[in-house]
Amino acid sequence: MRLCSRRAFSGGSEIVGEIWAFSENVELLHELLSGAEELSKKLGASSAAVLVGDGVREVAEELGRYGADKVYVVDDPAFSAFSPEAYAEAIAQLAKQFEPSAILVGATKRGKELAPRLAARLDAGCATDCVRLEIDEGGRLVVTRWALGGNIAAEEVFLKKPWVATIPLRVFEKRVFEEKKCEVVESKVSVEKPKAVVVESKKKEAGAPLELARVIVSAGAGVKNREDLKMLEELAQLLDGQVGCSRPLSADYGWFPEWIGLSGKKVKPDAYIACGISGQIQHIAGMRDSKVVIAINSDPNAPIFKVCDYGVVGDLYQVVPALIELLKKRKK
Amino acid sequence: MRIVVCAKVALDVSQIKVDASTQTPVLSGAPLKVSDFDKNAIEEAIRIREALGGEVFSVTVGRPESKAIREILAMGVDAAYVVSDQSLKEMDALVTSKVLAAAIKEMGSFDLVLCGESSIDGFTSQVGPRLAELLGIPQLTYARKVSVEGNEVVVERALEEEVEVVKAPLPALVTVTREVNVPRIPTIMDIMKASKKPITQWSLSDLGISPEELKPAVAVEKLQAPKIERKGVILEGLKPEEAAEAIVEALLKEGILRG
Numbered sequence A: 001m002r003l004c005s006r007r008a009f010s011g012g013s014e015i016v017g018e019i020w021a022f023s024e025n026v027e028l029l030h031e032l033l034s035g036a037e038e039l040s041k042k043l044g045a046s047s048a049a050v051l052v053g054d055g056v057r058e059v060a061e062e063l064g065r066y067g068a069d070k071v072y073v074v075d076d077p078a079f080s081a082f083s084p085e086a087y088a089e090a091i092a093q094l095a096k097q098f099e100p101s102a103i104l105v106g107a108t109k110r111g112k113e114l115a116p117r118l119a120a121r122l123d124a125g126c127a128t129d130c131v132r133l134e135i136d137e138g139g140r141l142v143v144t145r146w147a148l149g150g151n152i153a154a155e156e157v158f159l160k161k162p163w164v165a166t167i168p169l170r171v172f173e174k175r176v177f178e179e180k181k182c183e184v185v186e187s188k189v190s191v192e193k194p195k196a197v198v199v200e201s202k203k204k205e206a207g208a209p210l211e212l213a214r215v216i217v218s219a220g221a222g223v224k225n226r227e228d229l230k231m232l233e234e235l236a237q238l239l240d241g242q243v244g245c246s247r248p249l250s251a252d253y254g255w256f257p258e259w260i261g262l263s264g265k266k267v268k269p270d271a272y273i274a275c276g277i278s279g280q281i282q283h284i285a286g287m288r289d290s291k292v293v294i295a296i297n298s299d300p301n302a303p304i305f306k307v308c309d310y311g312v313v314g315d316l317y318q319v320v321p322a323l324i325e326l327l328k329k330r331k332k
Numbered sequence B: 001m002r003i004v005v006c007a008k009v010a011l012d013v014s015q016i017k018v019d020a021s022t023q024t025p026v027l028s029g030a031p032l033k034v035s036d037f038d039k040n041a042i043e044e045a046i047r048i049r050e051a052l053g054g055e056v057f058s059v060t061v062g063r064p065e066s067k068a069i070r071e072i073l074a075m076g077v078d079a080a081y082v083v084s085d086q087s088l089k090e091m092d093a094l095v096t097s098k099v100l101a102a103a104i105k106e107m108g109s110f111d112l113v114l115c116g117e118s119s120i121d122g123f124t125s126q127v128g129p130r131l132a133e134l135l136g137i138p139q140l141t142y143a144r145k146v147s148v149e150g151n152e153v154v155v156e157r158a159l160e161e162e163v164e165v166v167k168a169p170l171p172a173l174v175t176v177t178r179e180v181n182v183p184r185i186p187t188i189m190d191i192m193k194a195s196k197k198p199i200t201q202w203s204l205s206d207l208g209i210s211p212e213e214l215k216p217a218v219a220v221e222k223l224q225a226p227k228i229e230r231k232g233v234i235l236e237g238l239k240p241e242e243a244a245e246a247i248v249e250a251l252l253k254e255g256i257l258r259g
């Protein structure tokens, strides 16, 4: 996505605060810096990355390559573990000192619990999961996000600074600025010891990133047993795709590490094949941008049939095996 | 244990109609209900009370919708607090959390504040963390398991790449996901009992805040339903083999499969 300004805006003589980017997810930080660079140009400001952690100083210089004019570094063993309490306090201290116009935060779960706490500390507004950012005639940030269950696009305008916004993956495109150098500002901040502490952390089994799949065969609660997923995996394989799922299969049954939808991943494959998914708006919010949507569902009144290109009313336990047979025959 | 649950009476988003000519949602008269995850928060609060004793209070900012508040009480909440005010029209998460913080302070001491992961209509996931900051307490978000052990709350939470167990001393704020429990459905008895439970109504002046302190920082400018442009070819009454043929044909036509 590109940022677009409704009209060229120049900041006039007044100095416009910087556009900051923070994310503990490096990939997302790089994307946000690209967005910060573009947004800062529109405002006549500069862009900056904020790095908080233990041993983060050494990666500061390389952020120029992704668009940062400046990098604020808080490098201290006190920040070795992510803590919304401590990180919000640290970034708020920097913000009070340097007065940025905006703080863009990566919309991971950690980012989404940090940003509002930070905003509250700064008495600032915050917009969650923004998919589009623009500067209006008045030089204010206007964002678009999905509201009301995920089926309505809401345009929201910031009435005061700083603007805090969380932004998911793939909203901005990462760019590389070969020659760009950035200024590194090392800051000392001292914060209270956080009260909430992590006592145990287990890595989830990592699946291939669904966001990159060309074809997604998606399983819903119409799939009765975990073993039945094999059938969908076989179908996905035949189509060079991957298997995804609706929320209950991941969150309730634990069959998948992640799900697709408003509260899960947003995907846009060339083909999305929904098997036994009813098509509640919260699910649609995650796959709306798919190029072609095919649905297999035994209930002719399932809402998925209102938002698909091709719908088959039928039992997935009969249709999917028949489809596998046919695809296998074609391969031969 | 004194537990406060923040329960929003939200727009029932599954029932919102879109005006076909303007592609804008019709919000006036849209039905309201207790926000889904807040029912999980209520259920969790009641389970903790059942295990450890104590009291559970709910607090709601916004529309004084008595049916929903009665439902909250029928689920087992001991007393409900509702803050509504003429001037509370344009509420962003900043305003909502300030009002909630003021109300919770007015309600007296507390050990635990429970919120939903997000509300069904606003879906900002902001109010919990903001409230924790305003109350000066730790936050444990996205909890799918909650337990109170001595003077600590312990939470299991699933992030993108890991599952964490986090603990904090009380008082603390926890936001829960849908997976934490299955909310109970009140019985007729529960509903009858609920009619005798107290509901306290507050205005902003009861909480000692003036509308000037509650200026939103973000305003909604426009709501628009995206145009859904799907072909909508629905095939009914086909044999499985015929359905498979039709799907393959569609995949070929759309260039997903090559002929």
Ligand SMILES: Cc1cc2nc3c(=O)[nH]c(=O)nc-3n(C[C@H](O)[C@H](O)[C@H](O)COP(=O)(O)OP(=O)(O)OC[C@H]3O[C@@H](n4cnc5c(N)ncnc54)[C@H](O)[C@@H]3O)c2cc1C
Pocket: A219, A220, A221, A222, A223, A245, A246, A247, A248, A259, A260, A261, A262, A263, A264, A265, A275, A276, A277, A278, A279, A280, A281, A282, A283, A286, A296, A297, A298, A299, A302, A314, A315, A316, A317, B036, B037, B119, B120
């Ligand atoms: C705030 C909020 C956020 C949410 N976020 C998400 C999210 O991110 N992602 C998400 O997916 N959900 C989300 N949900 C849940 C969502 O509302 C639905 O409950 C969920 O999507 C339902 O999943 P499903 O379609 O798999 O299951 P169901 O709704 O139970 O549908 C199962 C379908 O399978 C069909 N079926 C049954 N047997 C067969 C068969 N043999 N052959 C063919 N079809 C069959 C049935 O007809 C039915 O339509 C959220 C809910 C809330 C309130």
Ligand SMILES: Nc1ncnc2c1ncn2[C@@H]1O[C@H](COP(=O)(O)O)[C@@H](O)[C@H]1O
Pocket: B005, B006, B007, B008, B009, B035, B037, B038, B041, B059, B060, B061, B062, B093, B096, B100, B114, B115, B116, B117, B118, B119, B122, B123, B124, B125, B126, B127, B128
């Ligand atoms: N108006 C409200 N009244 C009471 N609690 C609320 C209100 N708005 C939000 N909350 C709480 O904050 C959570 C997150 O809401 P939101 O930030 O809107 O996604 C909800 O699940 C509720 O627990």
